[in-house]
Amino acid sequence: MTQNIAILGASGYTGAELIRLIATHPSMQIKALSGERKAGQSMASVFPHLRHLDLPDLVKIDEIDFTDIDLAFCALPHKTSQEVITNLPRDLKIVDLSADFRLRDPEAYAKWYGNAHSAVEIQREAVYGLTEFYRDEIAGARLVAGTGCNAATGQFMLRPLISAGVIGLDDIILDLKCAVSGAGRSLKENLLHAELSEGTNAYAVGGTHRHLGEFDQEFSALAGRAVRIQFTPHLIPANRGILATGYVSGDAQVIHDTLVKQYADEPFIEVLPFGETPSTHHVRGSNFCHIGVTGDRIEGRAIVVAALDNLTKGSSGQALQNANLMLDLPEAAGLMLAPCFP
Template sequence: MIHKIAVLGASGYTGAELVRLIATHPTMQIAALSADRKAGMEMSEVFPFLRHLSLPRLQKIEEIDFSGIDLAFCALPHATSQEVIAALPSGLRIVDLSADFRLRDPAAYQKWYGKPHAAPALQAEAVYGLTEFYRDEIRSARLVAGTGCNAATGQYAIRPLIEAGVIDLDQIVIDLKAGVSGAGRSLKENLLHAELSEGTHAYSPGGTHRHLGEFDQEFSRAAGRPVLVQFTPHLLPMNRGILATVYVKGEARAVHRALADRYADETFLEVLPFGALPSTRDVRGSNFVHIGVVGDRIPGRAVVVATLDNLAKGSSGQAIQNANLMLGAEETAGLMLAPVFP
């Protein structure tokens, strides 16, 4: 069965990544693409790397006929998705890639995003889209909220350790490095080549990064009590990729075993042999996550390193994986592309 797909916000990085991945999907067909400022343009004009594909012209969301659409990916900016999705047909299945529905508590949303939620009923309906941990809920969901790319990386490294009870929940430090595409495609002075290249810097330090809202929500839920982590992201002058180095108090072999056991049957999660560590280049352009564990020189402490591609498994690839479940397709459909190397 062929499913008709709409991509809203197709002129951004995650929109383009959705189109790239759907192009080889066996059961998805792109029926509509939307953009705001670039409405009326061909996708090949916006992204020449997609010129080999036959795609619908970009149009305004209000111009799309949703009557024949089976599922819509919403790749719009934060705070825009909630109002757009609230106005879409009530029977339309939706995977949202923004932050608008990730947090279940309206008060938490207002705390981290600085404004009241515009669609609290939908916020309560949305299922959190970390596929390997919410697979059953996602299958029956109408609205799935994609995770933050940083939040996904940290959770893949830590959630199984919380569930297995092998670490001290009050001593978790996440040091994360992210590529520049995670900041989106809008023009920003600090992302110009001359401003960004040949250096790196920490940002949102001291507990101010918005993805901490997801860590608080998900880790506390998994533990059954409040869990607060230390988290500092850094921006690297590379296009794609996230690498999180996580410091935990726990026996290193037990930490490695908990991760290996939890992900033993997960296609996209690869736990390396003990002592081996991954690189962002190992997963570039793919839906795979690689995780490594080493012991620390301080007894009873371990270092977990997790890496994924922020545009793929951290966003658009995750979105397609969730859509596969929602549409009854093979979960891995369209997502088995090998990483790009070099």
């Protein structure tokens, strides 16, 4: 049975990535695409790399008939998403790629995003979309909130270690490098080629990055006490990819063994042999996450490194993985594309 899909916000990077993935999906058909500022245009004119696909033209959201839509992906900006989802049919399954429903506490949302949440009742029903750890809840959900790409990367490497109690909780340092597509497609001066190329910079330094709200929420729930990690993101002159390096206290071999055990049966998480570390080149364009562990020269400390594609496993691929569960389809359907190398 074919599932009819709508993508709201299809003119952005994550919307285009969803189309690329769903194009190979055996059980999904794209029936509607929205793009408020580009309504009336074809997808071929907005994203020429998709011109080989037979796709509906972009329309405004209020022009979409949701009667026959089984699931909608909301690839809309933060704050806009909650306003739109409030007015969608209550029986429609939704995967939201924005930050609007990731945090369970409305006060935490207001703290990290600077405005009160306008859909608190819907916020309470949302399931956090880190598939490998919320699989059962996602399968029965109406609304799934996709994680932040940085937050997903950090959690894949650290969640199992916090749960197993094999690392210290008070000295976790996470240093993360993120490609420019993580900032979206809107024009920004600091993302111009002349401003970005041939350099890199730290941003949101000192604990101001919004994904810290997700780390606080998830890690504290796992530990049963407050966990506050030190997190510094860096913008790198690349189109895709996240490389996160975690510095933790604990036995490196035990840490590696814990990750191997956790992800032994996961199709998209690959733990490398002990001592090897991953590269963003080896996950580019795929739904895979590679994790490596090595010992530090300082006794009792270890280094954990994770790499994923921010647009795929960090966003649209994860969203499709969740949608498969929500529609009772094979979880890996449409997602086994090999990474693009070099």
